Amino acid sequence: MKPGRVARASEAIAASLLEDMGFRVKGVRVKVEVSGVEVGEVDILAEKGGETYAVEVKAGALDVSGVRQAYVNAQLLGAKPLVVARGLADDSARVLAERLGVEVITLPDSLPLTPEEVHEAVKHAVLEALEELASRLFNCPTLTREEAETLEAVAASETIKEAGERLGVTVEDLAGRLGSLRRRGILQGGSYKRLRVQASLTLLCRMLRERGGAAVPRP
Structure with missing residues (x-):
């Protein structure tokens, strides 16, 4: 599944x-x-x-x-x-x-899913999350100051509009920054919620590397 x-x-x-x-x-x-x-x-x-x-x-x-x-x-x-x-x-x-x-x-109270289907869906979701976590923590990119500030704003905001307000830029300007991060492979796209997760994991990796975490290799 x-x-x-x-x-x-x-x-x-x-x-x-x-x-x-x-x-x-x-x-x-x-x-x-x-x-x-x-x-x-x-x-x-x-x-x-x-x-x-x-x-x-x-x-x-x-x-x-x-x-x-x-x-x-x-x-x-x-x-x-x-x-x-x-x-x-x-x-x-x-x-x-x-x-x-x-x-x-x-929405109707019940969904047409069997317990087995729910179990498989949860299992795949957990495995996918763990794979992304491992990939992010062991592949730390070097960030410019602007890139780091952009990721921090995205990670701390519930919407792209709120992130733009934190940075003091328009949604269009922020979209341009996100596009640059995607081209560098730092973000992979998807829903905004997924972008928040990607930004948070990238910042966590950066923090561990700066603190000399032995488990996180330098790029």
């Missing part, structure tokens, strides 16, 4: 639910790009009544971080934000969703 089985199952259910509600699914796992640089991914792109919706799918309840992610990705795609989830995690998420105009559709 491939990684992401649980996520794909949730997305399939969400797509079916949206179609039952009159939406037309235009695409799944749609890349979000700024100035030609990938900065994120939207689970589903759908259309209804002449409006385009950027749809985020959450297997659990929607929290404040998820609301922000849905809003920012929709803004970058020029679409309306919509989330399919198992309700809202708390009042903070509800208030923010209402303020930002993020529509929330409740």
